[in-house]
Amino acid sequence: MRTTDFVIMDFNPSDPVHWIYEEIIPREDCNTWITTYKDNKFLQADIVKEIERMRERDPDYWRVYGEGQQAVFSKRQIFNNWTFIPRSEFPPLKEIVLGIDFGFTTDPTAIVEVSKVNDKIYLNEVLYKREMTNQDIAQFLKDNDYQETLCFPDSAEPKSVEELRRLGIWAKEAIKGAGSVNAGISLLKEFDIYVSLESKNILKEYRGYTWTELKDGTIINKPVDKNNHAMDAIRYGVYSQYSKRTEFFVI
Numbered sequence: 016m017r018t019t020d021f022v023i024m025d026f027n028p029s030d031p032v033h034w035i036y037e038e039i040i041p042r043e044d045c046n047t048w049i050t051t052y053k054d055n056k057f058l059q060a061d062i063v064k065e066i067e068r069m070r071e072r073d074p075d076y077w078r079v080y081g082e083g084q085q086a087v088f089s090k091r092q093i094f095n096n097w098t099f100i101p102r103s104e105f106p107p108l109k110e111i112v113l114g115i116d117f118g119f120t121t122d123p124t125a126i127v128e129v130s131k132v133n134d135k136i137y138l139n140e141v142l143y144k145r146e147m148t149n150q151d152i153a154q155f156l157k158d159n160d161y162q163e164t165l166c167f168p169d170s171a172e173p174k175s176v177e178e179l180r181r182l183g184i185w186a187k188e189a190i191k192g193a194g195s196v197n198a199g200i201s202l203l204k205e206f207d208i209y210v211s212l213e214s215k216n217i218l219k220e221y222r223g224y225t226w227t228e229l230k231d232g233t234i235i236n237k238p239v240d241k242n243n244h245a246m247d248a249i250r251y252g253v254y255s256q257y258s259k260r261t262e263f264f265v266i
Contacts, residue, residue, distance in 0.1 A: 189252075
């Protein structure tokens with residue numbers, strides 16, 4: 016607001032998800048230039064050699080610091096083959112359930128439509144909003160004709176699940192299974208996943224949903240517990256409704 020002409024922003028694209036990508040670069044009044052070490056004529060030869068070593072040593076870092084491209088965690092990213100298409104291109108969906116991850120002040124409440132057609136899972140973001148009370152959630156679902164849709168909220172909050180029931184929502188505590196997070200991830204990997212392009216927050220979380228990397232570079236099969244609210248809602252819906260290890264719920 017204090018500028019009268021323009022702003023210059025300079026950054027390394029080292030984050031797979033960042034507000035610059037979502038809010039600045041797509042603007043019509045924004046011009047973007049990608050520069051690399053090759054554009055710096057003053058770099059010493061040993062620095063150039065060190066940068067170029069990353070091409071083979073760490074393709075993820077090379078993509079960012081060698082090519083100037085937005086980061087993609089090819090090794091750490093948990094899901095990397097989901098397909099994003101317009102909601103209008105979904106096939107007819109006979110059965111839809113909702114996964115719900117509760118939030119309030121810091122974390123948003125995330126609600127995702129989940130449906131299966133043959134071996135394909137279809138996902139559509141319904142809600143991603145902070146400061147939603149249980150009464151707000153129930154009213155939102157009623158206002159959008161979901162009051163008769165089976166919902167699978169986080170079973171870690173049984174009081175909230177019961178309150179939704181008393182408010183007229185068909186809610187059943189999510190089935191998580193042994194090793195719940197990894198069990199849900201493993202099940203999702205058994206399907207072809209299609210997500211509506213309108214699901215902006217699912218897309219953001221998808222790009223940044225990564226395995227934990229230890230200080231020595233070891234990657235372990237424990238997801239980073241951050242910015243995963245829609246992902247949790249997806250797991251609740253998919254595992255509760257479609258796991259072969261649990262009862263199927265038919266609506």
